[in-house]
Amino acid sequence: MFIRRRRPATLDTPPTAVEAPSVPLPDLRPAEPSLDDLLPPDLIADVRPDLSGRRFVRAHELPESGPYPWLDRPEWRELVEQAAVSGSLDERTRELCTRFATDGYVIVPGLFSAPECDRVWAAYERAVVAGVIHPSPEKMGEDDPHLGHVMNAHLDITEIRDAASKPELLALVETLLGVEAILFQTLLFPKGRGQLEHSDTIHMTTYPLGYMCAAWVALEDIDPDAGPLCYYPGSHRWERIYADDVGLSPELFATESYRAVAERYEPAIQYLIECSGTEPQVFLPRQGDVLIWHENLVHGGTRRVDVRPSRRSLVSHYFGRGALCYHDLSGKVADRVADEISTPRAVPV
Numbered sequence: 001m002f003i004r005r006r007r008p009a010t011l012d013t014p015p016t017a018v019e020a021p022s023v024p025l026p027d028l029r030p031a032e033p034s035l036d037d038l039l040p041p042d043l044i045a046d047v048r049p050d051l052s053g054r055r056f057v058r059a060h061e062l063p064e065s066g067p068y069p070w071l072d073r074p075e076w077r078e079l080v081e082q083a084a085v086s087g088s089l090d091e092r093t094r095e096l097c098t099r100f101a102t103d104g105y106v107i108v109p110g111l112f113s114a115p116e117c118d119r120v121w122a123a124y125e126r127a128v129v130a131g132v133i134h135p136s137p138e139k140m141g142e143d144d145p146h147l148g149h150v151m152n153a154h155l156d157i158t159e160i161r162d163a164a165s166k167p168e169l170l171a172l173v174e175t176l177l178g179v180e181a182i183l184f185q186t187l188l189f190p191k192g193r194g195q196l197e198h199s200d201t202i203h204m205t206t207y208p209l210g211y212m213c214a215a216w217v218a219l220e221d222i223d224p225d226a227g228p229l230c231y232y233p234g235s236h237r238w239e240r241i242y243a244d245d246v247g248l249s250p251e252l253f254a255t256e257s258y259r260a261v262a263e264r265y266e267p268a269i270q271y272l273i274e275c276s277g278t279e280p281q282v283f284l285p286r287q288g289d290v291l292i293w294h295e296n297l298v299h300g301g302t303r304r305v306d307v308r309p310s311r312r313s314l315v316s317h318y319f320g321r322g323a324l325c326y327h328d329l330s331g332k333v334a335d336r337v338a339d340e341i342s343t344p345r346a347v348p349v
């Protein structure tokens, strides 16, 4: 067997055929890191999973493990009470913790001032004009005047990074998770996206379970016709639906992407909603109000009744430090797929 060895292009000589060496050539392709090496060094799980030899992280293959976030534990009421008595929770935060444990979300009015919100929006507009970020059109009809969402604009725009890392917001997220919060991903929405109901469990999954929260910041007063966010109180305690539960393997996701999610996962969530009989709540915030949700809270975007009003919002997703964070749909560890974790979809009004 012969292999052809390329000569530098500057030498105007034909490639020479050389006999292949009898010893095997070293494989110079970069080695795929073992999934075990991607476990956080400060893993908080009581049980360390053995991921050696696995190509994908699959929820059902992980051993059952705590510790669960304090507000997800059966004894959360006692824990909140103890924290209040010891002085580590003030009255307002105690109330927020109780709401979060009971309903799976909290609303904090006016966490951002109007100038803070306007600063974020102005910085986004400047970045679009300067070509620093490139929102996709996501047109929902000929007369749709707004651009589509942008993922991870905080990596390029300081004002967005500062908003997503606002100390008061981070402090509250950390209190709710019970561990340090790490900003993972941001989504900036100029308009509603009409994303069908889902829980973030298949998009941003943790081991042990529950170490993810998202914060939805209203950058303007939200018009009821603009496709506001909706959510189902208490649904964070519904059973979690993973990709494998609906026959959605990492291989299928790699080929079919979000079409497979629409065909297999979304009907399962609709079924859960119907069985629960729970009515959705619609979030109609004023500028600066924030809604923080639990990773398994079922939520989505309602239909845009009118394409004209914008729906300016910043959504930030935070992981808890020490949890293994992965993308259940692709089976990949999260920090390797930060840009893939998205649910693009344009729904006609």
Ligand SMILES: O=C(O)CCC(=O)C(=O)O
Binding pocket: 187, 189, 192, 193, 194, 195, 200, 214, 228, 229, 299, 300, 301, 302, 313, 315
């Ligand atoms: O803002 C919306 O309409 C939906 C956002 C959402 O579902 C998410 O970020 O997980």
